[in-house]
Amino acid sequence: xEEALIDADIRKARTLPSSWYSDDSIxxxxxxxxxxxxxxxxxxxxxxxxxxxxxxHIEEQTKExxxxxKTENGLNCLSNVCTHRGMLVAxxxxxxxxxxxxxxxxxFDLDGIFKNMPAxxxxxxxxxxxxxxxxxxxGEWAGMVFTGVEPSKTFDDWIRPIxxxxxxxxxxxxxxxxxxxxxxxxxxxxxxxxxxxxxxGFHIPFxxxxxxxxxxxxxxxTELFExxxxxxxxxxxxxxxxxxxxxxPDYGKKIAAYYWWLFPGLMLNIYPWGVSVNIVVPEAVxxxxxxxxxxxxxPEMLGQGAGGDLDKVEIEDQFVVEGCLRGIRSxxxxxxxxxxxxxxxxxxxxxxxxxx
Ligand code: FES
Ligand SMILES: [Fe+2]
Numbered sequence: 001x002e003e004a005l006i007d008a009d010i011r012k013a014r015t016l017p018s019s020w021y022s023d024d025s026i027x028x029x030x031x032x033x034x035x036x037x038x039x040x041x042x043x044x045x046x047x048x049x050x051x052x053x054x055x056x057h058i059e060e061q062t063k064e065x066x067x068x069x070k071t072e073n074g075l076n077c078l079s080n081v082c083t084h085r086g087m088l089v090a091x092x093x094x095x096x097x098x099x100x101x102x103x104x105x106x107x108f109d110l111d112g113i114f115k116n117m118p119a120x121x122x123x124x125x126x127x128x129x130x131x132x133x134x135x136x137x138x139g140e141w142a143g144m145v146f147t148g149v150e151p152s153k154t155f156d157d158w159i160r161p162i163x164x165x166x167x168x169x170x171x172x173x174x175x176x177x178x179x180x181x182x183x184x185x186x187x188x189x190x191x192x193x194x195x196x197x198x199x200x201g202f203h204i205p206f207x208x209x210x211x212x213x214x215x216x217x218x219x220x221x222t223e224l225f226e227x228x229x230x231x232x233x234x235x236x237x238x239x240x241x242x243x244x245x246x247x248x249p250d251y252g253k254k255i256a257a258y259y260w261w262l263f264p265g266l267m268l269n270i271y272p273w274g275v276s277v278n279i280v281v282p283e284a285v286x287x288x289x290x291x292x293x294x295x296x297x298x299p300e301m302l303g304q305g306a307g308g309d310l311d312k313v314e315i316e317d318q319f320v321v322e323g324c325l326r327g328i329r330s331x332x333x334x335x336x337x338x339x340x341x342x343x344x345x346x347x348x349x350x351x352x353x354x355x356x
Contacts, residue, residue, distance in 0.1 A: 005354045010347045014335040016354070018328040021190040027285040030192070030353065033264060034061045035149040038158050040266055040277055041068050041077065043295055044143040045177050050093035051110065054080055055147070057291055060281045061265070064149045066136060067099075069110040077147040078112040079134040089133070099133075108133055142170035143295075144268075144277075153227070161225045162260055166270065168248045173297040175274055181294025185314065189321040191265060191282035192353065193328070194290065197321050198261060198278075199229055199345030207316050214239045214305050215256060222345045229345040233257040233306050240272050240305040256306040261345070263352050271307030273298050286325060290314075 007013035020026050039058050046053060047070045055066040055077075065080035065088055080089050087103035098115060099108045107115040112133030120126055139146045139155030141163050146155065163170065187194065197203065201220040205212045219234035235241040235256035242255050258270040265280030274296040281289040292310070296302065303309075327333060338347050 006350045010338050010340045013338055016350050018334050021193055021328050024285045031282050036152040038146045038148045038151045040279055041145045041147045043177055050095050052090055053093045054090050057279050057281055062149050071110045075138055076111055077136040077138045082106055083131045143175055168245050175295035175297050178294045178296045183292035185290040187288045187318050189288050189325045190285060191280050191288045193321045193324050194280055194288050195349055196346050197317055199349055200343050201231060202342035207320055208313055211313050224348045228262040229348055231259040240301055242272055273301035273307055276310055
């Protein structure tokens with residue numbers, strides 16, 4: 001049997017070869033995998049203002065232009081590509097009753113069904129189902145809406161590790177988008193270096209002095225599951241933590257943050273104040289966009305504890321992920337080794353990435 005690139009035994013394994021972070025053809029192959037995964041689309045509260053939202057971040061991740069619409073019947077994720085000659089139907093969030101292509105005026109209803117088209121009276125066998133906008137699957141959890149081009153798992157299977165563990169939280173909490181917490185970071189690094197860094201708390205004492213003071217480093221835990229990683233930060237003495245009911249396996253723990261990562265680039269950071277959704281968008285082999293969206297459940301908890309100053313933590317992380325890309329291009333470096341105690345999340349990600 002051929003030896004796996006990343007050994008299943010972390011004690012023997014070597015990290016990803018540097019070409020996986022720096023070679024353009026490997027980059028293209030890896031990002032094609034974004035099409036078989038679920039992605040965060042919007043939160044339900046985003047649809048209070050608009051009934052139609054182009055999902056431009058998913059287009060950047062998968063090259064598939066999509067549109068989320070809200071009707072009386074529920075939510076649809078539609079192709080944002082006009083069935084006439086391929087123009088994008090909507091470029092901005094909007095609130096109309098019909099979708100009209102700005103190129104030659106073809107219209108669709110919010111379920112994506114073809115309605116009208118000027119100068120097409122003589123066209124034979126028209127319209128047909130081919131003239132409707134294609135539909136993509138959707139799933140919802142805790143008010144968050146997810147979609148994907150062709151997800152390989154059912155939504156329930158994909159979300160289950162989170163929905164089971166966090167049901168006590170999802171059942172109790174109402175979230176509101178706080179746009180003042182939105183960020184759009186452009187980072188000179190490879191997307192997988194950004195994910196690597198997210199998946200270990202090993203660097204916290206070295207890179208994040210303030211965060212280190214509010215977390216109990218000795219009790220930081222990493223759990224692996226199929227499709228992702230959960231890291232749990234425990235509050236230091238006097239720092240805020242969740243009130244967790246007895247029904248949860250986490251009852252009795254002073255949890256300051258649940259850091260959920262779902263392959264390949266979705267992070268749901270759940271704090272006592274709410275959720276910071278981080279979306280990793282690979283722009284190029286050496287350029288990554290990271291979108292932050294903040295949803296608040298308990299405003300009185302803002303500004304405190306592990307999720308207190310996310311900008312500072314982010315900028316500290318960017319220093320190391322940009323530095324690693326420069327280092328990784330060196331002729332002196334190819335692969336490293338993992339700490340079995342501290343880098344199980346990174347190893348798990350690399351196993352997923354290198355698996356066919
Ligand atoms: S491309 Fe949309 S109407 Fe022509
Ligand atoms: Fe960090």
